[in-house]
Amino acid sequence: MRILLLLAFSLFTFNTFADDGYRLWLKYDRIQNETLRKNYSQKLSTIHINYNDETSKVTLLEIEKAATGLLKIKPQIIQNSTQAKLVLKLGKIENANPEAFEIKTLNKQIIISGNTSKGILYGVFEMIRRMQTSESxxxxxxxxxxxxQLRMLNHWDNNNGTIERGYAGMSLWKWYELPERIDTRYIEYARANASIGINGTVLNNVNASARFITPEYLGKVKALADVFRPYGIKVFLSVNFASPKILGGLKTADPLDPEVSQWWKNKVDEVYKLIPDFGGFVVKANxxxxxxPMDFGRTHKDGANMMAEALAPHKGLIIWRAFVYNFDPKGDRFAAAYNEFKKFDGEFLPNIIIQVKNGPIDFQVREPISPLFGAMEKTPVSMEFQLTQEYLGWATHWVYEGPMFEEVLKTDTYAKGKGSTVAKVIEGEVFKYPITSMIGVANTGSDRNWTGHPMAQANWYTLxxxxxxxxxxxxxxxxxWVKMTFHTDAKSTETIKKIMLESREIYTNYTNPLGVHHVMGESHHFGPEPWVEKAPRPDWTALYYHKADSLGIGFDRTEKGSNSLAQYHSGLKDLYSDIDKIQPEFLLWFHHAPWRMKLSTGRTVWDEMVSRYYEGAKAVEQMQxxxxxVKGKVDQETFENVEARLKTQRKEALWWRxxxxxxxxxxxxxxxxxxxQKPSRTFEEVKQIVDVYHVR
Known part of the structure; x- marks a missing residue:
């Protein structure tokens, strides 16, 4: 009851600051087209609902909120289903998926049906989206x-309120207030996620503190789970593999030690006693x-299976991250995840998902796909995208990540012949996975507009x-997203979309042309630092990747080099292996190309790099x-916020160039x-700019 009262308060009071980005894409401002508004109003004037649970309550509140804002009406709830204009109907539909919905017009009624109340909630958000975008x-x-199946955000939030690689303020979770006080922002977060179908959230950093699974914090986690449950969102936690030693006082965390195994079983039972629908654990290990587990001479398989066994009776999941790479100065970090996990394919328990970053290195500006997407035939792999812009200019640069995600998902793995795209792999079509998952590293924070850069909200929505x-x-x-967020005229909508769809390639050109990668600042990952040659380990340097010398530039991953290309199926391997035929965007990912080699563009490698650096930096002026x-067509506060950030982006694009x-x-x-023209600054002058980020 307390949560529902907070929800009602939230829905009708949170827009005190109407134009600052807080409402995200759920900006229910009055529809200006009178004909559409009257039409929609007639169809939402009366509602009949044939079920009653916590989700039904938030569903009705959402309809009321949308109708009040968009249409300036308050729908009536009536008992007669034949007289209602809008019917919410729980029952079997043609699609057996528990989250599926149907929307159909019958006898001048709109009927939204679902196998579960969660499906109907998604259907209601689809109807609202259609009204926001002026569809019939x-x-x-x-x-x-x-x-x-599992559509999730990973929050890299810490219990001290900070966010690793977060650029929008502090954590959303006010741990010091929980469980006694429920911030209404948690409800807004749940609404936003439900509106785009996200059904899981990992509350804490993958570099996990063991404290999150103590009784102190589990009570706080339960409070959040109670808020999110009506919106169909399950809670997950990242856990520290050494927790049996840290919390349990055991001498070891060896996964094959019976005491360790029992400790995890007891801990899992404790969690599910508090949160019966808890989703499971995310593990970043070694x-x-x-x-x-490798600290004890064991394997990732040993560690994952031991923890999965503890969760299995509760139908919980282990999401085991494949982001591992050995300390090998002569090796190729590109190949590390494949080498570590491919050999165990088919040996993981059925409630284990291997979480794989979209590329083989680390969320770089443009990466070829991870070879694991075509390799794990018997073990489900999850896509891990990064919404927070760790390598994409933080919250300073406007980069719409949609084209990047689409590029990755459409890439063909050739795992079962042509057409075995990454999308079809993670959907379970190629290898018939029993569990499917896509995960985004969240870009939210305590900033009033949630994501720091107002336009970065689109990346969350897109995920x-x-x-x-x-x-x-x-x-x-x-x-x-543009239509729902700005409610602007057609011309301005097209202009904003144009900027969005071009922004990723613009950023790539002035930072990482032709597949140059991992040349950002050491540790902080901001700004250019291609000169880094010394770091705690060689694969944290830039030179390790670009390998520039007097003859050329790029990492040779062909048979003559590291031969990491061998991890791909032949169709994809063939696309990348021929230096004369490879698409320029991936050239330096796989070849050490001579500076004077002619490309399909007609320019040499060097001249093409220069052209892209300069044209990319210049393109920011066009973004401006x-x-x-669109001034006067979007909210003034948002306009000025983006305008200022574009000025900074222009300055930093020139710095990169x-x-x-x-x-x-x-x-x-x-x-x-x-x-x-040759840069007016000297190398020493531009090098000094990045030095300020190393001041401690």
């Missing part, structure tokens, strides 16, 4: 079901200093929409001009060809 509610015949249907296009999703053209060009010239001694 006539003659509806829609059936929709998620193609991915990666970047985190403890794991949810693609997790529901990986076949959607980034252009379609961008169109939805395009954004200036100058630092990169001047650094690589040290190797090739080649000029900046016309029509481009």
């Amino acid at each position: 509610l006539e003659n509806l015949k829609i059936t929709s079901a998620p193609k991915i 990666s970047e200093g985190e403890p794991g 949810g929409r693609l997790a529901w249907n990986p076949e959607m296009t980034s252009a379609k999703i961008a169109d939805e 001009a395009d954004w200036a053209s 100058d630092a990169s060009v001047l650094y690589f010239q040290k190797f090739n001694k080649m000029p900046v060809a016309a029509p481009y």
Whole structure:
């Protein structure tokens, strides 16, 4: 009851600051088109609902909120189903998926049906989305079901309120107030996620503190789970593999030790006693200093299976991250995850998912797909995208990640012949996975507008929409988000979409052209630092990856080099292995290309890099001009926020351009060809800019 009262308060009071981005894409401002508004109003004037649970209550409140805001009406709840204009109906539908919904028009009624109340909630959000985007509610015949079962956000939040790689303030979770005080922001978070079909959330950092599974914190986690449950969202926790030692006082965390195994079983029982629908654990083990089974001479299989066995009686999941790489100065980090996990395919218990980053290195600006997507035939793999822009300019640069996600999902693994795309792999079509999952590292924080950069909200929205249907296009999703967020005129909508759809390639050009990668600042991962040659380990340097010398640039992953290309199936391997035929965007990922080699563009490798650095930086000016053209068409506060960030982006694009060009010239001694002018700053001057990030 307390949560529902808070929800009602939240829905009708949270828009005190109406135009600051807080309402995200659920901005229910009055529809200006009178004809549409009257039409929609007639169809929502009366409601009949044939079920009653916690989800039904939040569903009705959402309809009331949307109708009050968009239409300026308050629907009536009536008992006669034949007289209601809108019917919410729980019962069997054609699609057996428990989260599926149907929306159809019958006898001038709109009927939203679902196998579960959660499915109906998703259907209601679909109807509201159609109203927000001015689509017709006539003659509806829609059936929709998620193609991915587990659609989740990973929060890299710590118990001290900080967020690792978070650029939008502090954590959403006020641990010091929980469980006694429930911030209404938790409800807004749940509404936003439910509106795009996200059904799971990992509350804490993968570099996990063991404290999160103590009785002190489990009570706080339960309070959040209670808030999220009506919205169909399950709670997960990242756990520290060494918890039996840290919390239990055991001498070891060896997964084959019976005492360790029993400790985890007892802990899992404790969790489920408090939270019966708890989702499971996420584990980062033996990666970047985190403890794991290999500390005890065991394998990832041993560790994952032991924990999965503890969760199995409760139908809980183990999501085991594949982000592992050995300390090998002569090796290739590209190959590490495949080498570690492929050999155990088929030996993991059925409630285990291997969570794989979209690329083989670490959320770089553009990466080829991880070879694991075509390799794990018997063990489900989950897609892990990063919404927070760790390598994409933080919250300073406007980068719509939709085109990147779409590029990855459409890549063909050739695992079962042509057409075995990454999307079809993670949907379970290629290898018939019993569990399917897509996960995004959350970009939310305590900033009033949630994501720091107002336009970064689109990345959160896109993750949810693609997790529901990986076949959607980034252009379609961008169109939805702009219309729902800004309610602007058609011309301005097209302008904002244009900026969004071009932004990722613009950023790539002025930072990582032709597949240059991992050349950002050491540790903080911000700004250019291609000159890093010393770090705690070689694969944390830039030189390890770009390998620039007097002859050329790029990492040779062919048979003549590390041969990491052998991890791909032949169709994909063939696309990347021929230096003369590979698409330029991936050239330096797989080849050490001569500076003077001619590309399909007609330019040499060096001249093409220069062109992209310069044209990318220049394109930010066009982003600024395009954004200036929508002044007065979007909320003033948001307009000024983005306008200021674009000024910073322009300055930093020039910094990237100058630092990169001047650094690589040290190797090739080649000029900046016309029509481009040599940077006015010296290499030493641009190098000093990044030094401020290393001040401690």
